[in-house]
Amino acid sequence: MSQVVVLCGGLGTRMTSVSGPGQKCMIPVAGIPFLGHVLDRVVNPPVDDVLLLAGHAGQSVQEFAETWCRRRPPSNHGRRTSWAALRPTVFVESAPAGPIGALRKAIDHLADEFLLVLGDVLPPERAELWLHLFRVLHETGAAAVMSVATEARSRDQGNVSIQGPWVTRYDKTVAAPYIDRGIRFLRRDALARHAGDLDGPFFGSLAERGELAQWSCDEPIVEIGTPERWRAACAALADPLTPQALLPGRVERPSQ
Incomplete structure (x- = not known):
């Protein structure tokens, strides 16, 4: 099994002025939650299993996982995994355990070897x-x-x-x-x-x-650890065709 594990359960105390009581990795960047950008980057063949380790505001992560699955196009590359069939599993911890503690709690869901990424840092x-x-x-x-x-x-x-x-x-x-x-x-x-x-x-x-x-x-x-870095991420990931109204706090790129 080719597994990707994403840590997306932190409290994000430095980002509460932007996220409020919500989950940091669910903050919008260029029109979608930042977690969507992370998944779009990291979940590529030969990956055939995705595990999201959620905690704080975990319900929002569960809901987005379903949305992300539905918006992936079918694969035409002929490999064993089709994007339409690839659905993340979400494991929600009962209390904050730290990044490695979260892995220990989810030990029964882990493959023998796995790629581990952070939900607030772009791969x-x-x-x-x-x-x-x-x-x-x-x-x-x-x-x-x-x-x-x-x-x-x-x-x-x-x-x-x-x-x-x-x-x-x-x-x-x-x-x-x-x-x-x-x-x-x-x-x-x-x-x-x-x-x-x-x-x-x-x-x-x-x-x-x-x-x-x-x-x-x-x-x-590119990461969203602070409000300033979130604004920089909005600029770095902005689609020029995306209306600026979808990019709160967007920092404009310097003129070329």
């Missing part, structure tokens, strides 16, 4: 993204792979150090030359062998033990 626009990370995992023999970018591609402090194909340190408290791109590929059994319900302890442990490989994808990071 890179690469064909067969699942396969890119799968290959790194198996070429290195790692327990997990983390996509990284240079610190300059983010508005946050770098948190990753690398050497060759490996992440040698993952620490959000210490400045580093690279940053977590928000795209990971994991073996499910790594959850049993490494502790922690948050990214820091879990991926930090993987890095310390030499089990975390890296895949560099040095392109601008």
Whole structure:
């Protein structure tokens, strides 16, 4: 099974001025919820299973999953998965558990290996993204792979150090030359062998033990962590044919 897991259950406290009590990944960007852009980027062949891990305001995620399924066109590429038949499963946690804690709660729904993405960070626009990370995992023999970018591609402090194909340190408290791109590929059994319900302890442990490989994808990071970044995402993803009324807070691109 070629599975994509999307974390979309966070409280999004920095975005409440925009989202109110709603779910952050459901905030509209260029006419659709941001989660729609994430799914459109990441769910490409050979993906045949999508699991959305929801929590806060999870009902809105469940409703959108059905809408997203219906608006996907049928596939003509002859592969085993047709878009019309691909329906995400939504697992709603009963209480906030952290990103890794959410995976632990949904352990029975996880494939042996899966691509993990964040519902508030846009994946890179690469064909067969699942396969890119799968290959790194198996070429290195790692327990997990983390996509990284240079610190300059983010508005946050770098948190990753690398050497060759490996992440040698993952620490959000210490400045580093690279940053977590928000795209990971994991073996499910790594959850049993490494502790922690948050990214820091879990991926930090993987890095310390030499089990975390890296895949560099040095392109601008589009995410909606703050109102300012949401407005930038609206500009970056705007369709020139989309009426501006559908793009609240839209930041205009500089004149060419």
